[in-house]
Amino acid sequence: MKKRRMALLMLVCAMTIALLSACGGDNEPAPSAEGGKDGGTEAGSEPAVKTEGFPIVEEPIKLTFFAGKAASAPADWNSLPVWQEYAKMTNIEVDFQLTPAESLAEKRNLVLSGGDYPDAFHTARLSTIDLMNYGTQGTFIPLNDLIDKYAPNFKKCSSNTRK
Structure with missing residues (x-):
């Protein structure tokens, strides 16, 4: 039961972080899965994110x-x-674009160099060097403040697992 609860908490945090990272950056709405720039909301507006409870x-x-x-x-x-x-x-539907592990690095690099970014990378095996390079370019945004604001239990959870 504890593992299931932990997995649910981690998923909610990951989805919240992904949602928030899609809303951050250059104040231009993130691309939606349909290829538009509305991210599921009206043009130029950000979705209202709840800081507690469901739906997010x-x-x-x-x-x-x-x-x-x-x-x-x-x-x-x-x-x-x-x-x-x-x-x-x-209330967040995730469209997983799955890439086999054998071609993951090549496909990931093509996506990152192409400029048409997904809302989030999940199990994408990004190295620290990749994070630094794409972070300094503005492709990836820092999530620290967003985690503090929208996912405080994520930090509590991760600090409890280190004990």
Whole structure:
């Protein structure tokens, strides 16, 4: 039960961070999964994010996650009941763009050099050097303040696991 609760908390935090990172940066709305620039809201507006409880956002939104897929993982994460349930709970639908582990580095580099970024990277095996390079370019934004504001339990959870 404790592992399930921890996994749920981590997922909620990850989705919140992804949502917030999609809203940050140059004040231009993040691209939606449909290829538009509205991120599921009206042009130029950011979705209202709740700091506590569910759903995380009142108006449903759709986010695109670039994700590495191990050979042993399910073929389509979008159809897994756990992600469908999380979408109902949070009002955030995640469209996983899965890339096999064998071609992950190449595909990730193509996505990053192309300029049409997903809302978040999940299990993408980004190195510290990648984070530094893309962070200084503004491709990735710092999440520290966003975590402090929208995911305080994430920090509590991670500090409890180190004990």
